[in-house]
Amino acid sequence: MPDFKHYANPTSGEAIRFEGGSLKVPDHPIVPFIEGDGTGPDIWRAAQRVFDAAVEKAYGGKRKIAWYEVYAGEKAFNKFQEWLPEDTLKALTEYIVSIKGPLTTPVGGGIRSLNVALRQELDLFVCQRPVRYFNGVPSPVKRPEQVDMVIFRENSEDIYAGVEWQEGTPEVKKIIDFLRNEMAVKKIRFPETSGIGVKPVSKEGTERLVRAAINYALENGRKSVTLVHKGNIMKFTEGAFKSWGYELAEREFSDKTFTWSEYDRIKEAQGTDAANKAQQEAEAAGKLIVKDVIADAFLQQILTRPAEYDVIATLNLNGDYVSDALAAQVGGIGIAPGANINYESGHAVFEATHGTAPKYAGLDKVNPGSVILSGVMMFEYMGWQEVADLITSALEKAIDQKVVTYDFARLMDGATEVKTSEFGNQIIKNM
Ligand SMILES: NC(=O)C1=CN([C@@H]2O[C@H](COP(=O)(O)OP(=O)(O)OC[C@H]3O[C@@H](n4cnc5c(N)ncnc54)[C@H](OP(=O)(O)O)[C@@H]3O)[C@@H](O)[C@H]2O)C=CC1
Numbered sequence: 001m002p003d004f005k006h007y008a009n010p011t012s013g014e015a016i017r018f019e020g021g022s023l024k025v026p027d028h029p030i031v032p033f034i035e036g037d038g039t040g041p042d043i044w045r046a047a048q049r050v051f052d053a054a055v056e057k058a059y060g061g062k063r064k065i066a067w068y069e070v071y072a073g074e075k076a077f078n079k080f081q082e083w084l085p086e087d088t089l090k091a092l093t094e095y096i097v098s099i100k101g102p103l104t105t106p107v108g109g110g111i112r113s114l115n116v117a118l119r120q121e122l123d124l125f126v127c128q129r130p131v132r133y134f135n136g137v138p139s140p141v142k143r144p145e146q147v148d149m150v151i152f153r154e155n156s157e158d159i160y161a162g163v164e165w166q167e168g169t170p171e172v173k174k175i176i177d178f179l180r181n182e183m184a185v186k187k188i189r190f191p192e193t194s195g196i197g198v199k200p201v202s203k204e205g206t207e208r209l210v211r212a213a214i215n216y217a218l219e220n221g222r223k224s225v226t227l228v229h230k231g232n233i234m235k236f237t238e239g240a241f242k243s244w245g246y247e248l249a250e251r252e253f254s255d256k257t258f259t260w261s262e263y264d265r266i267k268e269a270q271g272t273d274a275a276n277k278a279q280q281e282a283e284a285a286g287k288l289i290v291k292d293v294i295a296d297a298f299l300q301q302i303l304t305r306p307a308e309y310d311v312i313a314t315l316n317l318n319g320d321y322v323s324d325a326l327a328a329q330v331g332g333i334g335i336a337p338g339a340n341i342n343y344e345s346g347h348a349v350f351e352a353t354h355g356t357a358p359k360y361a362g363l364d365k366v367n368p369g370s371v372i373l374s375g376v377m378m379f380e381y382m383g384w385q386e387v388a389d390l391i392t393s394a395l396e397k398a399i400d401q402k403v404v405t406y407d408f409a410r411l412m413d414g415a416t417e418v419k420t421s422e423f424g425n426q427i428i429k430n431m
């Protein structure tokens, strides 16, 4: 048991373990949860009832989650005057699998993102966000059913990691002086009034992310992995991500993949027909195609040709933008789940793609679908597939019945608008 400063130890349940590369899940696993800020408590309350009902329905009392509340954000600050208590990190480390609601990050000053801090502290290097269409969900595009992608967003580095210095401080002056005087940098347009952010992108970081994406694609019968980058402009970070990604695919998965890098080499040596033939043969042999696209082109092609994309591997900031854009295509952020995972240690923190939606806090109004579907991912990760399937089909049925929260109701004809808690009830009723 961890040696907590503030927290009492769990009073029931057993710890999940990660041994020999796989999870060992007891029948009464301790699962820590963070309620979250803003609308977090609303959606968490509904979600927890759905999870418990589905586990009970699937296993009739043989299995049960031992929920264990841990704190971060405003609730932690109010209780312990700490935004992210060390006890929370200890609990998430000890109990391996956890789930959280959204946490507030102020813009422009104040505390840094607690969400990002959690990912960094636990080294949860993959932010995995599946995006698929649920029949009947209102969507702004004509063929939303063509969207079926799984985003693998690098979660530990890039400009998103928060290495930056504020304009006007002695630190930023030092960095700017160093860049100008020792590195001969002449491209800082307004050196006296700039803030500076640094974008670290490493070979190790890229390789472990791309490896996870390719493994996922192979295990789940996916057709392609696309490396999304802005490597034409940021050559040694985003461009390197692309090159390292291709090199990894060819080095570690040569018998199972065909890359566009190989395509280019064949084209150069033998011409376009030979390269096309090689790709067609690889596809016919069931090989995974590893390709790439520049990020801005990707954002227009997901609207015009979504069927061409499948598993997406990308850097941290691109992944953030792409997640919300794709979520909108299939009906919005109300049903966009996610997980932060370290595939090497087994640690995983499940969380919705959206934030705290503060204007709706405490109104029992927003869609709990994203956190509920994050729970579905969690149950799949734990191997409790029966629970995942029960929740998914009950949620699909609720949408089919047009019993939905405000976000869907405002775009659907003939819908019955229900509260967060009532949407949870409807899902439970449908199990
Ligand atoms: N992982 C995390 O914890 C994340 C935290 N955040 C943080 O959340 C805070 C608010 O961020 P903000 O940019 O407003 O983004 P949000 O995702 O919180 O909200 C933006 C809009 O998305 C819609 N929305 C969000 N959640 C739901 C839901 N459950 N059901 C239906 N619609 C929903 C609402 O749209 P509408 O107005 O159209 O109704 C809302 O106004 C910030 O502090 C930010 O840093 C942001 C993202 C992730």
Ligand SMILES: O=C(O)CCC(=O)C(=O)O
Binding pocket: 103, 104, 105, 113, 114, 115, 116, 320, 323, 353, 355
């Ligand atoms: O940490 C935050 O406040 C925002 C994070 C975010 O937008 C995301 O991870 O998608």
Ligand SMILES: [Mg+2]
Binding pocket: 320, 321, 323, 324, 353
């Ligand atoms: Mg985001």
